[in-house]
Amino acid sequence: MVDEVKVAEKTEKLESLRKIDDNLRLPSVPERIAFPKEIGVSAARMQTPAVGQRATRPDGRMHGLGQTKYIDDMFFPGMIHAKIKRAGIAHAKIKSIDVSEAEKMPGVMATLIGSEIPVNSFGPSLQDQPLLADDVVRHAGDGVAAVAAVTEQQALDALDKIKIEYEELPNVFDPVEAMKENAYKIHNNESNVYATKTIMKGDVEKGFADSNFIFERTFTTQMVEHVPMEPHASIGQWDANGRVTLHSSLGRITLGRADIARTLELPINRVRVIATIVGGNFGGKNEITTEPIIALLSKKTGRPVKCVFTREDEFISSTTRHPFVMEYKTGMSKEGKIMARKVRLICDGGAYCSWSETTLGKACILSAGPYNIENLHVDAYAVYTTKTMTGAMRGFGAPQVCFAYESHMDDMAAELGIEPLEIRLQNAFNEGSASPTGQVLEAVVVRDSLEMATERFGWKEWQR
Amino acid sequence: MIRRGKGVGCMWYPIGFTVAANPSAATVKVNEDGTATLLTGTVETGQGSLTVLAQIAAEELGVSTDDIHVVSADTDTTPMDTGAIASRTTYVTGNAIKLAAENAKKILFEVAAPLLDVQPNQLEAVDRKIQVQYFPQRCLPIADVALQAQFVMGRPPIGSASYNPPTVGMDPETGQGKPFSTYVYATQCAEVEVDDETGEVDVIYMSAAHDCGTAINPMLVEGQIEGGISMGIGFALQEEMLFDDKGRQLNPNLTNYIMPTSLDMPEIDVDIVENFDPTGPFGAKGVGEPTAVPTAAAICNAIFDAVGVRITSLPATAEKVLRAIKEKNNSEQKFIPAAE
Numbered sequence: 003m004v005d006e007v008k009v010a011e012k013t014e015k016l017e018s019l020r021k022i023d024d025n026l027r028l029p030s031v032p033e034r035i036a037f038p039k040e041i042g043v044s045a046a047r048m049q050t051p052a053v054g055q056r057a058t059r060p061d062g063r064m065h066g067l068g069q070t071k072y073i074d075d076m077f078f079p080g081m082i083h084a085k086i087k088r089a090g091i092a093h094a095k096i097k098s099i100d101v102s103e104a105e106k107m108p109g110v111m112a113t114l115i116g117s118e119i120p121v122n123s124f125g126p127s128l129q130d131q132p133l134l135a136d137d138v139v140r141h142a143g144d145g146v147a148a149v150a151a152v153t154e155q156q157a158l159d160a161l162d163k164i165k166i167e168y169e170e171l172p173n174v175f176d177p178v179e180a181m182k183e184n185a186y187k188i189h190n191n192e193s194n195v196y197a198t199k200t201i202m203k204g205d206v207e208k209g210f211a212d213s214n215f216i217f218e219r220t221f222t223t224q225m226v227e228h229v230p231m232e233p234h235a236s237i238g239q240w241d242a243n244g245r246v247t248l249h250s251s252l253g254r255i256t257l258g259r260a261d262i263a264r265t266l267e268l269p270i271n272r273v274r275v276i277a278t279i280v281g282g283n284f285g286g287k288n289e290i291t292t293e294p295i296i297a298l299l300s301k302k303t304g305r306p307v308k309c310v311f312t313r314e315d316e317f318i319s320s321t322t323r324h325p326f327v328m329e330y331k332t333g334m335s336k337e338g339k340i341m342a343r344k345v346r347l348i349c350d351g352g353a354y355c356s357w358s359e360t361t362l363g364k365a366c367i368l369s370a371g372p373y374n375i376e377n378l379h380v381d382a383y384a385v386y387t388t389k390t391m392t393g394a395m396r397g398f399g400a401p402q403v404c405f406a407y408e409s410h411m412d413d414m415a416a417e418l419g420i421e422p423l424e425i426r427l428q429n430a431f432n433e434g435s436a437s438p439t440g441q442v443l444e445a446v447v448v449r450d451s452l453e454m455a456t457e458r459f460g461w462k463e464w465q466r
Numbered sequence: 467m468i469r470r471g472k473g474v475g476c477m478w479y480p481i482g483f484t485v486a487a488n489p490s491a492a493t494v495k496v497n498e499d500g501t502a503t504l505l506t507g508t509v510e511t512g513q514g515s516l517t518v519l520a521q522i523a524a525e526e527l528g529v530s531t532d533d534i535h536v537v538s539a540d541t542d543t544t545p546m547d548t549g550a551i552a553s554r555t556t557y558v559t560g561n562a563i564k565l566a567a568e569n570a571k572k573i574l575f576e577v578a579a580p581l582l583d584v585q586p587n588q589l590e591a592v593d594r595k596i597q598v599q600y601f602p603q604r605c606l607p608i609a610d611v612a613l614q615a616q617f618v619m620g621r622p623p624i625g626s627a628s629y630n631p632p633t634v635g636m637d638p639e640t641g642q643g644k645p646f647s648t649y650v651y652a653t654q655c656a657e658v659e660v661d662d663e664t665g666e667v668d669v670i671y672m673s674a675a676h677d678c679g680t681a682i683n684p685m686l687v688e689g690q691i692e693g694g695i696s697m698g699i700g701f702a703l704q705e706e707m708l709f710d711d712k713g714r715q716l717n718p719n720l721t722n723y724i725m726p727t728s729l730d731m732p733e734i735d736v737d738i739v740e741n742f743d744p745t746g747p748f749g750a751k752g753v754g755e756p757t758a759v760p761t762a763a764a765i766c767n768a769i770f771d772a773v774g775v776r777i778t779s780l781p782a783t784a785e786k787v788l789r790a791i792k793e794k795n796n797s798e799q800k801f802i803p804a805a806e
Contacts, residue, residue: 047532050593052524053748056685057531059517061510092713142714173713201641222779224706229725231512253509254549259541277539280550283511284697288551317718322707363484366641372478372651380641388713394551396694400479400759401701405780408475408763412770422767426476431651440642444743447677448651451739452476454675455653458735459472464657466470 037067061279070279073235073249078306081237082111084296085157085309087147087164088318089139092175093188093388094168096137096146103163104149109156112302113164114148114295120267126257126289128196130189131354131391133265133294139168140188140353141390143318148292150299150307177350177385178327188353188386196351197359197384199366201438209342209377213333217414221330221406225350226323228395232281233311234320238296240304246297247274253283258290265294285394286320289356321393324361325350326402328369330410333377338420340429342377345369349392349399351384356393358384365399370438371407372448373429378438423456468659471772475763476653479756480646482554482631490559491545491628492566494523496574498616500594500609501533502567507547508559509539513754514686515555521682522560522747526567528591529608545626553752554631556682557648560747561629569625577615577623578606631745648743650751652676654695656764657732660772665788667703669732669765676736679743679751688736691757695734698761699726706781 041063046055064070101113116122116136123129135144147164151157172186179185180194188194210216236250246268252258255275263270280287292309300307311320326349333342347365351358366382415425430448437443456462482488493505504523510516520534527533538544547559575586578596582589582604590599597605615621636643657671674691681687704724708716717723742749766777775790 043532048530050524050528050530052521052529052531053680053682055521055531055683057517057521057683059514059686061516090714142712175709175713199641200639202639203642219776219778223701224780226701226705227707227723229720229723252549253511254547254551255509255539255541256507256546257549273541275541277509280509280511283509283550285551287511288549313720314718317707317723318715323701360484363645364480367480367484367645368478372476389709390707390715396697396755396758397479398552398755400477400755401698401762404475404477404759405702405762405766408477408760409766409770409776409778412473412767413776416770422474426474430476431478437649438641439636439645441644441646443649445648445679445741446651447739447741448476448478448653450741451651451653451675451677452474454737454739455655455673456474458675458737459655459657459671459673461472461474461655464472 072232072281073237073251073278074310076237076249078237078239081306081308082150082152082303083154083157084148084150084299084307085154085161086145086292086315087161088142089135089144089146090142091139091168091170092142093171093173094139095171096135096139097167097169099147100165101147103165104160107156107160107163109152110149110160111152111305112150112299114298119265119294119298121265124261124265124290125355126357127359128355131356141388143390144353145319148295148299150303173388175387175389177348177387180385180387181348181383188388194386195383196355196386197362199363199382201366201378201380203438203440204377206342206344206377206379210333213341214336215334215418216331217334217410217417218331219410219413221328221409223326223402223405225325225390225392227317228284228286230282230284230286233313233316234287234291235310236293236296237306237308238293238300239306240297240300245272245274246300247276248293248297249276249278250293251280251287252277252290253280253287258293261290262293262297266297284396288394291320318390321356322390323395324358324392324399324402326365326399328403328406330406332410332414334414334418336418338418338425338428340373340375343370343375345380347380347382349382349384350387350389352387352389352391354391356391358392361394361399365403367439368400369403369407372431374431374435423452423461426452467662469662469772470657470659471768471770472655472657473764473767473771474653474655475760475767477756477760478649478651479553479759480649481557481752482552482646484645485633485635485643487630488548488552488554488558489628489630490547490562491626492559492562493545493624493626494563494566494570496527496570496612496623498613500529500607500612502527502529504534504536504563505544506536506538506559506563507544508555509550511550513690514683515550518556518682518686519559519563522563523567525748526564527571529594553754553756556750556752557746558629558631560750562627564747565627565629566625569627570623573615573621573623574608574611577619577621578611581606648745648751650677650753650756652756652760654760654764656768658765658768658772660769660787662773662791665784665791667769667782667784667787669699671733673735674737675739676753676756677739677741678753679741679746680749681738682748682750684738687738687753690753691736692734694757695761696726696731697758699730699765701780702762702765703781703783
């Protein structure tokens with residue numbers, strides 16, 4: 003006799019299993035995203051005159067409806083995926099690279115190492131950075147080899163089969179140590195200091211002599227990442243005419259194209275760079291990263307090649323914000339007027355120059371703050387260390403020096419018994435003030451901004 | 467105990483590259499119906515720059531933002547641009563676009579002048595019309611003029627132009643020079659709560675007053691400022707890349723690298739300081755980077771005001787603040803010898 007209870011139990015169990023299976027199974031055809039066909043345009047977009055209107059963004063609608071195509075959303079027929087092997091060792095000489103085992107892995111279509119790149123160096127000021135390290139690894143996130151395979155997972159699996167022999171070199175992590183004469187020279191230069199900037203105005207020594215009080219303090223800041231929502235991504239397609247098209251998350255395509263053409267030894271008109279809507283830049287996407295590598299992998303395989311950084315790639319191999327060491331010395335009159343200031347900036351430039359020279363220059367000019375200082379001396383240094391390279395990031399050294407000069411300002415205000423807002427208003431630039439570089443400033447609204455922000459804050463009435 | 471404090475941070479910031487040339491070029495094509503297409507090599511990185519640039523082109527042509535379609539960031543089709551860097555897009559690319567639109571408009575004026583029986587220099591483009599200055603009743607719709615220009619006169623109204631901010635090189639010994647064409651100024655104030663038993667800092671309110679010259683799109687300026695403050699809070703209190711003794715990163719992921727989330731954001735009041743820069747497009751300068759500059763300074767000054775400790779090394783993590791509070795308390799304690 004059939005045990006009806008048991009049968010019922012079994013059916014129920016099967017049914018529930020099937021349900022789970024259905025939930026897990028992805029639909030083979032993605033559901034069509036419906037969007038309203040009649041487009042209501044905001045009044046501000048239709049208004050004339052256009053300037054000053056709170057016009058909405060046409061791309062906002064695309065983002066909101068999930069219609070924006072970022073690089074990772076793009077597919078081309080036959081497209082394969084590239085992954086980059088990271089050194090995992092901060093400073094070492096590469097003795098040998100063996101990719102033969104990786105090439106035998108399932109799905110692998112091509113590999114690439116640094117010596118196969120026609121011109122294996124790039125950089126906006128100094129061309130000191132290899133696309134794939136082929137001689138020396140200078141930070142743990144340096145790429146050493148690339149693999150293109152049918153799936154991302156196959157490419158990742160193949161990375162593990164790449165054999166590299168290293169000979170460890172001494173690490174230099176502290177920028178102040180790296181400046182010393184006996185420090186190991188990371189780029190075989192005379193010094194690890196690769197950029198210096200100076201600003202001199204008036205006579206600082208006389209200014210200090212004329213001051214009633216002298217304040218000194220050293221400030222330091224940390225290394226931070228841009229953390230854009232979209233990591234670095236690109237798709238390269240080498241065509242039959244020897245022309246390469248790159249969809250890339252680059253923030254500056256014109257100069258990126260010149261860099262790519264230079265590394266590939268191609269005429270510029272054979273390189274096309276298309277930047278899609280970039281999912282956040284903040285300075286981190288201002289130079290090329292993997293574009294020439296995937297172009298060459300596409301050339302080798304005859305397939306479109308996509309490379310999207312993982313979050314970890316983004317952290318360990320893309321540029322970051324410079325840690326700074328900032329020594330401030332300021333002479334004040336007893337009334338609270340800045341008489342003289344001496345600043346020494348040391349910027350931890352990481353393994354490669356990238357945008358450090360520019361960052362140092364801006365930090366140097368801005369380090370005095372928006373204040374009238376007749377006697378000023380700023381010395382600034384960018385130094386190589388065997389850490390993740392530092393580069394352009396929102397503010398180019400300004401957030402670091404602003405933290406220092408504004409903290410220093412409040413220290414002095416507290417010592418002199420002057421209200422923080424008052425001491426700023428007393429020293430702030432006026433219309434026609436001369437900047438630290440002697441530039442006459444126009445349309446200066448430091449005071450207005452101080453008054454506006456503190457008034458909105460309720461600064462004067464504020465109670466603990 | 468929770469202690470409250472207030473702090474202020476003030477800054478200045480330049481627009482464009484330091485001395486180095488950083489040009490932008492642009493092309494504006496007016497269509498037969500008076501709408502227009504703008505070609506620019508700059509890249510939209512989420513800040514809304516393409517909308518602002520469309521507004522600049524629209525203003526010059528006397529049409530609305532929606533009348534401008536922007537084609538961007540393709541090296542095969544768009545003119546050169548130094549890119550979305552150095553807070554330069556509104557100022558430098560904007561100036562190039564204004565000049566390009568002016569060139570296209572010149573063709574429209576030359577076509578319209580005989581039809582309106584005046585000289586081209588007597589005309590202006592306002593509210594989708596080409597009209598005579600100080601005599602607006604004599605006018606033609608821009609669409610009619612554009613159609614006439616293209617199909618009757620055979621002069622398609624297309625304009626191209628470029629712009630590079632004027633600078634003066636810096637002396638290598640003294641650094642004296644004019645490295646930038648213009649600067650912006652800003653102040654942010656922070657109100658914080660510091661727990662003096664744990665060292666934890668909570669930013670509860672911020673006010674920000676930023677100068678960006680003319681605000682081409684006040685909504686996008688506000689968005690930039692709020693975004694900049696969130697980045698500034700991360701820099702001030704939380705974010706730090708850590709390395710082991712071999713130089714490998716310890717926290718290359720968002721689990722251990724702590725960024726501020728929406729829950730960490732304070733209430734923010736944003737003010738735009740009224741200003742007009744005669745060298746910018748319609749008086750505009752820029753706002754991108756400066757928004758993240760004074761935040762950490764304002765927060766650290768507020769911590770100083772709340773608990774009397776000066777944080778000299780960022781980020782001001784709870785551990786660091788607590789250590790500073792303890793050091794301060796220890797140094798303030800007096801040694802009292804035990805009674806005999």
